Amino acid sequence: MIRLMTIILASASLAACSGGNEFAGGGDILTIHGEIGTTDRGAMQPGLEPLFNAYGIDFDSAHAMPFASLADMPQHTVRVAYPAGGETHSFSGPLLRDVMAGAMPEGTMLTITALDGYQRDIELSRIEDHDVILAIRMDGDALNIGGFGPAMIVWPRDTDEALAGMDDSDWIWGVFSIEVN
Incomplete structure (x- = not known):
């Protein structure tokens, strides 16, 4: 009985937070740190942010972006084959x-x-010279953890002649941190 209640509560919690496949919890999905002029959060906390810690990412302050903030910015669409030679x-x-x-x-x-x-x-x-997007959706659905999410760097290689023939090396999926040096 306790196990059944735990499963029901966990399912209800996940359903409430799913928000149509978007990060309804409002937590930050991207942290920009390093040599930046605008910050809105404090130092990385090793005990509370094990992913940063595991990858040796450390900062005293940063600019944090929740899904909602990224979704509120002007949205751009890139139709492109990804991976290279794959489906559009x-x-x-x-x-x-x-x-x-x-x-x-x-x-x-x-x-x-x-x-x-x-x-x-x-x-x-390179980011400034091309209409590179920080994709948060693919084919209309939010990019999910376990897929390409929470965010993905997408280059308009099918429409920008300067990017023709580009491989997938700079197509980073699962983006959560950008350091400026």
Whole structure:
């Protein structure tokens, strides 16, 4: 009986928080840190933020972005084959340069970290020169943890001639941290 009640309560909690496949809890899904001019949260707390700790990410202050803030920004759509040569999908979210502008970056290099530990350095100028989006939806549905979520860097390689033939190396899915250096 106790096990059944636990399952019922857990299911009800998950259903209440699902919000149509979006992060209804309002927690931050992206943290921008490093050489930035705008901060709205304090230092990384190793005991409470084990993912940052596990990947050696440390900061004294940061700019945090919940799903709702990203969803409230002007949304852009990129229809593109992903992975390269795969099916075409419709990705939507704010332009990454607009997301970064909110943090007022003072450096020129971004270190983007994904949930699986994949890290990629990308020059900020590349983000500014192309309509790269921080996708939070694919084919209309929120990007989920366990899939490509909570956010994914998507390049318009099918419509931007300068990106033609681009491989998937800079297509980071599961993005949760961006450090500005």
